[in-house]
Amino acid sequence: MRRTAAALLAVGFGLAAAIGVAGPAMADSEPIATGGWPYRVVVSPDGSRVYATVALVGGGEVAVIDPATSTVLQHAPVGAEPIGLTTDSTGRWIYVANSGSNTISVLDADAGFAVAATIPTDAQPYEVWLSDDATLWVVNRAGASVQRFDVTDPGTPGAAVTIPMDQLPTGITGSPDGAYVFVSRSGGSLMSRISTADNSVVTSAGGLLDQAYTVEMFAGLVYATSWVAHEITVVDPDTLTRVGGFASDVVTRGMAMSPDGSRLYVALDGSASVRIIDPATLAVTPVPDPAPVTFAVRPNPDGVAVNPFTGDVFVGNHQGASVSRAGTPSIVAPVDVTVTDGETATFSTRFHATVDSYRWQVSRNGGASWTDIPGTEVPVYNYDTDPNPSYSLPATLADDGAQFRVVVDAVLFGGEVESDAAVLTVNEVLAPTGADAEELFTSLGVGAVLIAAGVLVRTRARLRRT
Template structure:
C-alpha cells in the first residue's frame, strides 16, 4: 500500500458507525475472568517459577489448592498442617511449595514442604512461634514469626536455624544475600545478611510507615515495597542506599504486595475488596480493580500473563489475565463503499480504542469515538493505503495492540472505447463495351464513367 499523509481522516472518510459493538469496561468495575472457587479463607498465593501452576493456602480448610492458570481450574487439593497462612515456591524446577502453618491443638507450628507432583508433605519445624511470611532461594526457605523469631531451613528439608529479632515480624523478601523483614511493632524493616544469618541485638532497620505488613522486591527498578496497613501507605526502599526514597498513599486495609515482571506495576491488596495498581512507569495509568470480599494475598506470574488475588471472605481467587486482541482483516473495496473492521478482545480489558495511520504505520492517531469491537467507514479514493488497528487498555496489565489491517480503495477499470465503424460506400463495377451490358446497367440505375460504374443520379445536372 502507498503511504499516505497523516491528518487526512476527517477529509477522506465518512463515519457510518463508530461503535457497533460497545465494549464493557471490566478492570475498573469487575474482574476480567470468572472467580475460581477454592477452600475456606484463602490467604497466601504464589505461582510456580515458570507460571504454569498457582498455589493457594486455604487457612480454615488446612489445604493447598493447586490451580492451572491456563484453564483457571483447580487441579488438586492437598491437605496441609493446620491453618496454612503464607505460601511461596522454589525458584527453579522441580517445583516445591512452602506454606507457613500456625498449627492447632497438639500440632505445633511448621513450614510445610509440599511436592505438588506427588502431594507429599514434609513438616519443617524448629524455633517457630506463629509463622506468617515465607520466602525461598536456591539454598534456604525462610519464615517470619509473630513471636519475633526469623527461621530458615535447607530447601530440601533439614535442621532449622533460628535468628531472634525480639519483635513480631510479618513479611519477608530476599534480595541477593539480604533479607528484608517487616517488623510490625517497630514500624521498620530489618535488614539481615543471609550469608552469616546472625541477628544482632538490634538489627539494622529502615524506618517505614505504621503497621508494616506485606513486602515485595522489584528487581527491574531496585526497589522494595512495604505495605503499611495502619498508615495506609507504601514505603519505597532503594536497595542501593537502604533508605525510603518515596511514600505512596493507598486506601485503608492494605495487606500484601506483588510486582509485575516488567517492573512497571505494583499490586497492593486492600481488604475492602479492591486491588490497587501503582504504575511506576506512568502514575497516571494506575487505578483500582474490583476483586472479592476480604482480599488478602496477591501474586503475579513470571511470564506476565496472570495476576491472582485471594478473597478470604468469599473463599475464591480473582484471576486477571493479560489482554489480547485479534487482528482485523485487510479490506479492498471500490470508492463510496462501506467497510467494517472487527476485532475480538480477551482477558482483562478495560477499554478499546481504534487508531489510524496514514504514513505506513510510522505514526498512529486515535479515531474519536471509535471504542467498540467494530469500526466502520465509507471509503473514498483518498483512504487508499490507510491502516487501522485496535488498542486494548488495562489497569492490571500493559495494554495490547492488535495486528494491522490495510485498506485498499480503487475505482473499477474503465472499459476501452470501441473504434468507429467505417461509413458505407456505393458499389462499383467494372464495365465492358457490350451494348446489352450498358442497357442492363441503365436499367439498374447505373452509368459507366470510364472503367467505373456510378449511380445515375450522381451524373444528373441541375436544370438551368
C-alpha cells in the same frame, strides 16, 4: 480467540492507555472458587500452576490451580491456618507456613503434592523465603524470631538456626543474589537486614514502617505494605531509610510487580480491588491519587502474584473464598447451534479474567466482515449478575449460515479480544408431498401423517440437491 492489531499495540503502552480510569475500572469475571479463606498466592516457575494457601476450620490446604482453565485441580492438605508459601526454582518443592500449627509443610509436586516433610518452627510462622533452593527462611510472628533451615534435601530438612527478632516480625524477602534477607517488624515499625553469610542483623530507626504487613524486593528497592497506614513504603536496602512511597486511601496488603517492571499491583483490603501503580511515580512525600487506576476483585484481597510469562495477575480473596485472575481475557467460545425455522437460537459464553464490557457480532458473509448487533452491548460487565453471557434470536431461514461471536474489552489488559465464531444452521419444516405423502397415508393413517407433517424436517441444502 483473536486479538485485534490495536489491542496488541496497546499492551506496549502500559498504563498510558488507562490514565483517567478512576475507581474499579473492571468487574471481576468468574472467580476461581477455592472455599475457605485464601491468603497468599504464588505462580510456579514455569507458569503452568498457581498455588494459594487456604485456611479451613481446624485445618488448611493449598489449592492447585490451572491458570489456563481457571480451575482448581487439587486441594492439597497442609497444617492449620496456612499463610505464606514459596516454591523452589524447579517448581517441585512447595514450602507452606502453617501459622496455626507452628510448622512448615514441604509439598512434593512430583508426588501428587503429598507432604514430604513437616518442619517444626517457633510460634505462628507467617512468611517464608527461599534462598538459592538451599536455605529456607521463616518469619515467626508470635515467636518473635526468624529461623533458617537447610533444605538442600527438602525431604529431610536440617535443624533450625534461630535469630531473635522481637516487635512482631511479619514479612520477609531477600536480595536477588541471596546475600541479604529483609524482615518487616510491625510492632516497632522497623525493618531489619540479615546477612545470610553470618546471620548478623542491622535494624533501621524506629518509625520507618507503620505496622508493615508484607515486604517485597523490586528493582533493587524494598517495598512494604501496611496493616494500618494507607501507604506503600519504599526503602533503600543499603541504608534502611525511606526513599519514597505511594499513598493509598485504604489498607494495603499483598503486592507483585509486572514482568517488565512497569506496574505494581497492590491489594486494597478495604475496597475489594487491586490498584495499579506506575513505579516511576515514586514520591518522597506521596499524596493520594485523585483518580487511581484499579480493577475490582472479591472481598478482602490479600496475596498477589503475577505469571512471568503471560503477565496475568492472581489475587487471593480472603473473605471472597476465591482467587481472582486479571489479564488478557480467555473466552469460552460459543458453540454451533442448529434450530428449525421459527425457533429461538441461543449462543452462550463465559469469560475468564477481568473484562469491563462485551458485545455480540454477526457475520453473514462467511466471516469476511462483522457487524455489531444492536442492543447487545453490556458496558459494565458483572459476573455475579451475568455469569453466562448469552445472545438469543428468533431464527429464520435468512439466518441460515450466519456466524456469531462475542467481543470483550479489557481496558487495562490489552484491549479487545474476540471469541471464535459459532455457526447457526436453520432447517426448514416441510409437509410430505407426492409419493412420500401417499406412502405415509397408506401405512400410518391420516392422524399419524398429520403428526409427521409437523416434525418432518428437510434442510434447504437437501432440497437443492434433490
